[in-house]
Ligand code: GDP
């Protein structure tokens with residue numbers, strides 16, 4: 001007779017986790033990724049590094065979300081890499097698909113004719129819309145105060161010897177970022193105009209000490225600077241706020257997630273710029289990080305340091321927007 005192991009109750013699980021990972025504070029936070037089954041190997045590589053550099057000490061849970069069910073192979077493949085709790089969620093049709101007001105023929109035509117990166121991809125647009133307006137409302141994230149977004153195939157170059165969630169909490173930080181390149185303008189031709197319209201209609205959402213200076217040039221146009229949202233640590237009350245939801249719904253109505261290719265990175269960034277002040281935003285320039293194409297290797301990383309990266313190989317490629325950050 002096979003013995004079926006008894007499942008722990010959620011409370012038992014929490015107690016067990018508290019013994020393995022004694023934390024200073026009981027932060028309601030998780031590492032979250034929307035990811036495909038086909039990204040398993042790259043996701044495993046991300047988890048391995050995050051565990052080795054950080055999470056083996058803290059045991060933050062992982063939450064994986066997908067528009068289709070995760071395979072057993074995926075579930076096992078990521079779960080074996082951590083002692084922390086891992087959960088898997090699926091998206092509903094509202095958060096992954098077309099709102100009723102979108103002209104799908106028009107969207108299809110644009111996918112055929114547009115030329116920028118991922119121009120022809122429908123799923124990429126669903127992904128960007130989901131990350132912009134839905135991830136923080138998913139049932140599995142309901143109890144979370146903070147999330148740290150993670151992606152397949154990224155590198156964490158250095159030991160992270162403190163808890164960024166706790167840091168955010170203790171210092172009243174709302175949004176944390178690491179890389180800030182400039183956006184391909186072809187993907188967002190009308191995003192700034194729609195955003196300006198939004199600001200005119202909702203002036204009460206825009207505090208005086210905002211960060212709009214960081215995202216605008218001398219003519220008042222969007223300069224393309226954006227936090228690269230494949231890394232972001234966020235107090236989720238920001239995305240759940242009335243101001244952010246009004247903004248997302250306004251953008252969603254305008255249709256640019258489908259008629260153009262609005263990315264969640266510029267969307268999050270413009271929201272931060274409108275609604276937050278600089279002291280609420282944390283530049284994690286101590287966290288060595290790479291996502292294919294660009295990365296950040298902290299100054300002073302050498303053969304004896306705790307980082308495994310070469311500052312010469314990953315010079316600050318995002319100079320323009322990072323320098324600008326110091327000036328605002
Ligand atoms: P990039 O970073 O802009 O090049 O876009 P990625 O291809 O890395 O996608 C961003 C994140 O969304 C990654 O974690 C992907 O695994 C995930 N993703 C992209 N498209 C899909 C999709 O169609 N389904 C699911 N489940 N995840 C997706």
Ligand code: MN
Pocket residue numbers: 151230291
């Ligand atoms: Mn990516």
